[in-house]
Structure formats: C-alpha cells, structure tokens
Amino acid sequence: MAKPVIISSQFLESMIHAPMPLRAEMTDIHSAVMDGADGLMLVSETSIGKFPVEAIKVVNDVCIAAEQHFRYQEHFTDMLSNAEKPLNKLEAMANSSVKSAFNLQSPIILTFSDTGRIVRLLSKYRPYALIVIVTENMFLARQAALIRSCQGIYVGSLQNMNEITNRAMAMLKRNNYVRSGNDVIYISGIAEKEINCRYQMKLLEV
Secondary structure (H helix, E strand, O other): OOOOOEEEOOOOHHHHOOOOOOHHHHHHHHHHHHOOOOEEEOOHHHHOOOOHHHHHHHHHHHHHHHHOOOOHHHHHHHHHHHOOOOOOHHHHHHHHHHHHHHHHOOOEEEEEOOOOHHHHHHHHOOOOOEEEEEEOOHHHHHHHHHOOOEEEEEOOOOOOHHHHHHHHHHHHHHOOOOOOOOEEEEEEOOOEOOOOEOOEEEEEEO
8 A cells, every 4th residue: 555664562672671682572673674564663662771772773783684685576576466457657657667676776766756655656666776755845855764765855946857866866976875887767756847747757877
C-alpha cells in the first residue's frame, strides 16, 4: 500500500540498565529490517535508559548490517508480480524508475515532488539506490527521513526545474553520493507549464 511502517517494540529493553544488548534483541532488529520496516523506534531505552546513545548506535549498526543482506531485487520482483493491474500512471513510473536503477546500478533516484506520493511509491519497491526528494514543502523534506532509503532536500521554490536539477546534481557530487560516469534516475511529479507535462522520467549522466 506504499505506507511507511515504523515499529516500536522494546527492541533493546535490556539496555535500559545494561550497556550491551542481548543476542535475541539484536536478532529482533535484524528481522524487522529484513521484513521491510521503514523505521524502528526506541522508547524506554532512550527516555529513561542509562545508555541512550549506546542503544541508538546498536540499532544503527545492526540495521546497516541487515541491509547488506536484504534481497532488494527479489523484493522488487515480488512486489511487481503482486501489484494490481492496470497500474496508475504514477506507480507505473515509480516501478519503471526502480527497475532502471537496478539495471543501470544507479546510486541515486532523484525525484521532485510537492506531495510525497511518488516518494512512497518508489520506496515501496525498495530500490538499492538512495531516493533523494527535492521539494518546496519543508514538512515533506523532514518527513522523508521516516521513509526507507529516502533523504529530503528543501528548496524555496520549484519554479526553475532545470536550475534546481543542476544544483541538486552538483550537491550530490560534492558530497560524494555520485561520481563522474554514474547514471542518475530522474523522476518528477511536478507539473511543468512550459511543456504541458505532469510526470517525467529521465536518465541523467553525472
């Protein structure tokens, strides 16, 4: 359904009083990632626990390790085969973008959105690439952090799409998200009056 899922479930209960987790607790975190959760939330471990920073580091390390073993391609194939046909235009573009990112081994899917719907659809298919959303909606840019594999960039206005695209690509290159020769998948859900088009998908070469 392309709805972000955040799990809160006493993942590191033992770390309220102890600096190290139990093996079973680490296994629970690993399983949550492999089952497709978008985010994990700690409660007592960080609100009343004696080792809040250590607990966050444990969750972060286990999540990163688990994601190295997540079957991204298999998940995509399964989601695509079970999707109800015909797809709507936005979802068809989303899964086509993810498929292109897999085929080209693109490190980034760059998307422009003012509602976030396209971002949730992209994340639904779990691309290996990082989804970077450029938006003029500050709330959406922050909210992107709750969606798996997403990162938001806030811009004041989306009036000049070409200029903003060039700035976003320069920033990604400057921060080592992409290198020269990489292919970046571009997908936009912003209406552009100049070309009378609502949805666009492009391939950008760094």
